[in-house]
Amino acid sequence: MVPLLQRRLFCNKSFHQNHCQWPIKQVTKSNFDDSLSEIKQRISTSDFVAVFLQNTGSSSSPWQRVSAFDTPDTAYSKAKSAAERFQTLQFAVCPFTFQASKLTAYPYNFHLFPRDELKLGMPSYSFTCQTSSLTSMAREGFDFNACIYDGISYLSRAQEYAAKVRIGNPMPVDHKTKSSSPTTTVADTVFVERIRTRVRHWKNACTDISTTKSDDAFVRSLRKIVLGSEKYGSRPSITIDVCSERQVQLVLEMLEQSDNLVPLLVPAKSGGTQSVRAVLTSSQEDKNLLKMELQNLEVDQTKRVRGFREVIDLISASQKPVVSYNSLNDFTFIHSKFIAPLPPTVDEFTNSLHLAFPVVLDVNHLVKNIGPVRKTTNISAAMSYLKNRFFAPVDMEIPHEDVVNEGNNHGHNVVKICHLFGKLCSVLKITASAIQSGDHHLASSALQGYENVFKLCPNIPQESTNEEDIRIWTNNTRKVSCQDVVFLWGFKKGTTAGMLKSLLQGSHEVFTEEFDIRLVDRSCAIVVFWQPGSSQTFLDIMNGTDFSGKLREMVSEGVRASGYEAYKRVCSSGLWESELADSLDKALASSECISEREFESKPSEIYWCSELMINLDDL
Amino acid sequence: MKKQWPVRALSRALSSSTSTSTTTTTNTSSFPLKHVTKSNFESALSSLSDHVRAADFIAIDLEMTGVTSAPWRDSFEFDRFDVRYLKVKDSAEKFAVVQFGVCPFRWDPLKFSFVAHPHNFFIYPRQELPFDGPANEFLCQTTSLDFLAKYQFDFNACIHEGVSYLSREQEVEALKRANLIYEDGLSDSLKEARDMKVVNVVDVLFSERMKNRLSEWCGGLLQERNRGSEFQGSSKDSEQKFRTVFFKMRPAVSLNGFSSHQLRLIQLVVKKHFKDLAYLHVSGENSSQQFIVYVDSESDKKLLMREVKEEQCKHEELKIKAAVGFRHVIDLLSSEKKLIVGHNCFLDIAHIYSKFLWPLPSTGEEFASSVNNYFPSVIDTKVLLNSNNVLQQLMKKSSTALSSAFSVLCPQIVLGSKSSYLPLQSRVKVEVEVDDKRSSSWNSGVKHEAGYDAFMTGCIFAQACSHLDIDFKLHSPSENLAHNEKLEKHINRLYVSWINGDVINLSTGNRTSESFGSNNHKMRYTNICFKHIVLIWGFQSKIKAREIRECISKVLGPSSVTSVYHVDESAVFVHFSKAGLVSKFLALKERLERTNDPISVLHPLAKLLEGGNTRAASYETYKEICSSPISKVLFADQAEAFGIKWKTKLVESKVEAANTQESKNLHEGNSMNSDSDSAQETNKKKLNKVTNDSSYDQLSRNEIVDSFYTSENVERIRTSNF
Known part of the structure; x- marks a missing residue:
């Protein structure tokens, strides 16, 4: 299959020669773990991160495209409906640095498929495909088998929370959420005393067993039933049923007084906590060991659950400026697939997005500030427009070493975006340090108003934009x-x-x-x-x-x-x-x-x- | 079996990939199957039509991108016939067909065996025409794609190389549009040109230049005419932009390399200054061409215009005919009126109807009668296996899932004649012919590949016929198998819902609840009365079915609720024991919400109403919501998107009707209870059966869906039985 596939892609290559000049690392399920650590490092040393999404569709009919007569509200509604219905199949991420007209980029192209890895009906039950979009992807040599067979799955932040609840694994207590109890009622005291006695009996019994091994198996199992003792891994544990969050609080406070007990929360299927599980450790070292084990377990599970979202989290955590071509479109997709369902209004959306991505730069918007609108309908057109009008040489370098170029070199758009952005920075005299410094008042005045333009739709300046900006175009x-x-x-x-x-x-x-x-x-x-x-x-x-x-x-x-x-x-x-x-x-x-x-x-x-x-x- | 997998997968991938370049895919190592993509479609169609004409029956199977667009649209026990049809309709309208298996079977009287011609079409609704209408999207169910991937489905072959199609409706629409464009297309473009005013100096200069050029050309033309001989030599205007050619036996200028704005200016100039020139816009294969043609007179101009218009129309019609693509296969099946054989094929038929014929009608009865016009005889092997005693005994209560039925009924075919089965008289012999190469031995094909599934379906049918004492040796080729009296009572009967055995008769539009063989199954679902059902949704997600039951029982009496059934996590059906309780419950709920005093908080129903978004209505509302084209994942969201603003939809309780109903129910109360018990009993039995079946790991896709539903159902019943 591989040679045949290659053959077809080679034919395509001759038509798209210009796309194949840049080595782009293709990431699927098999090499995801390695690429993740690699890209983590690349992001941390980069100035910007460019993104490009390949979706299964953009708009169902012509009028549903965001267009000039849309207000921010209607534009957001349109983008929201598209983001909720269509699916992202490729997500290209390119951390890059730009210094003195030298652009160093590390493009990665992630193949995604919303496979239901946990059998929970997530991340998506179904999605819509636009025939024309798939056809044009096919024309560019898109490999649908690679995507569906080996695509990386993911869960959004909101879905991850829901999944953890539904899987129902015991969770270690998050110390930040604990608050001191207000007033103690009689009922509380009775409850705590009852639990305390139970735990004490159980603890004594556990230590007894370790000392007196004379009991036969039958007695031991009987005792186990009476005490409600269980095993957590190799350690004994006890499950304490709770009826309310208040009781959870009380139990946790009570358990904290004991040195060698580690409390775990067992989530209920419908949210909240079903019970508290106390695990008995033999010593302080053992306690630490257990805590470490729990932490590793959680990391492993998280990795499995999050999938590709790890990359989004990395970008978000780095707080680097994100460069995109059509930011409203891209970030409604990113928000709905990787953060949470899209909120109903555009203001809530911008607020929520701002928390994850403080600086978003829209290349399309930047271009429009320079030139007439109609000349820059897509990335290539914008590029050639800039080439003809301005002398702004950008020296592109892609120092990927280990990329075997097998002919399926997708995701070139993200490199184009980097390139275009580099040119724009030269033309507009934007420097990376100005954006990075976070001191936006000192940043080049040209930058003001370009930043976070996802608030606005590509063609529509917000009402608050000052008059001068409008006059330009x-x-x-x-x-x-x-x-x-x-x-x-x-x-x-x-x-x-x-x-x-x-x-x-x-x-x-x-x-x-x-x-x-x-x-x-x-x-x-x-x-x-x-x-x-x-x-x-x-x-x-x-x-x-x-x-x-x-x-x-x-x-x-x-x-x-x-x-x-x-x-x-x-x-x-x-x-x-x-x-x-x-x-x-x-x-x-x-x-x-x-x-x-x-x-x-x-x-x-x-x-x-x-x-x-x-x-x-x-x- | 498992060790064979990689090899088979590879050979499959190879064969499907090579099918794009070479037409033959007869590979000795795999099951012989003709893969058809757009590159070999024409030739495959012509050979297929010969096979179909000669065939005794034709087996079909479809692979789609999904089955249910939302969990609450799954097949439930609580599906009334009309609701079930709406669910099937929704599925057929939203999902795409990606593979279509057609396998004509012909009895070979010389070799006493059947000859099968399995075809596996990759189809994809590519937009071949610039105006295909709005039907340019389809839905994919994630789990279905994953399922197809598990069986090595080649998505690239489908999307890159799949045969496109137009439904009859789309074709009619496209022809109408094409005619409309050419009706006023030519005059229209002239109108546009008149609207434009030449104000720009650049434009004026350009127009002037063009005017001179054209009059020069015209003058030259007239001179040459007078001289008569040296036409070729004088065309010194060798510039590519302005080339002299002949158009419809008239001298003409072909315009190349002008911008659309320039072309518009030229058009304007021609219109304004030259009576004996005509500007023409001719769209060809992939590009359009502009000509300025010299005409003798006004009448000649009109003649020319009409000629061009007709040609363009014809050209457009040809293009549309080419875009019809895969539908030619459906037209072929329909026009030959042969017996069509499918396995649990109601959804398949609905897909065929909506993809290749017309939009699905709004009721199941209308659908049945229209299908019958196009496909007068359809037989469903699943119905056949379940409704005939002889066959049931043969099946020995094993699953009627496609591949399991195939291995039980036709062990001699599963691996070709390599197996050492004695040529028993009751075993039907089948040979496979692909591209004129016959073979009688092969390896097993890949399940859930439409072509192979169609082949299995056909084999099951052939074997079933032989068990029904249909002797093909006596069967003359001219006789239509569809009219065989032994098959008559099974023909055109399809499962609308396999779960509750609803069968529709396509030739009459009647529907019946089919027994599952033994008679005790018959009573299973008679205890569902849709008038007794209240649909509740929007309650807080932590409330469980058991709690809802408790809540209501506290108010309306301990025996008021027969069962509570989860539609999804946001909605339940509550089945009351009496119809009167439905209106009582709804009225009570409405009153509680209206009063909203402190006492109502203490009311037992308050728990259910917590959050203030709990809504309730009768079963009819579920039907209404099912008919909506929207598909939200959660039912509560769906109802909101559907536009439901009220909280409770009261049911008018006609006192008399309710009374008679009640007394009747009282009368039957006893027997009903025992009925429901036995029903649950059998249900559990069925579950066991199904879970056993699934260990086969050989279920057809339809089957898996069935068993999946049933196991879910039983889970639901369990929760409601607490």
């Missing part, structure tokens, strides 16, 4: 208030924006003012009124009863209109139909029972950029 972008935007649908399929515009122009006097119209997808158009208040006038007419002339004709043909809030509702309540028109219809149908308060509209603005609208030719 307003040459074909205009700021529009959401209130001046109207969605229009229900027209004949195949109608172009031009046809719609000419239809509208004669239909009502509102349209004698300046307005713009673009198609969002085949079924729906977006209308921008440059005259404030016109949109409201138009919507009032559409919601009213008396239409006249051409508008009446259009409405009876089925044309409907709605303001931006209907679109917001579509995104927030996840009405992801394949055509936006259907989603908007659904949103309107359900809106009758939802009061408006849910959408106390934040004053939000979007950027009208004629270049960015979905080109129907691309569909």
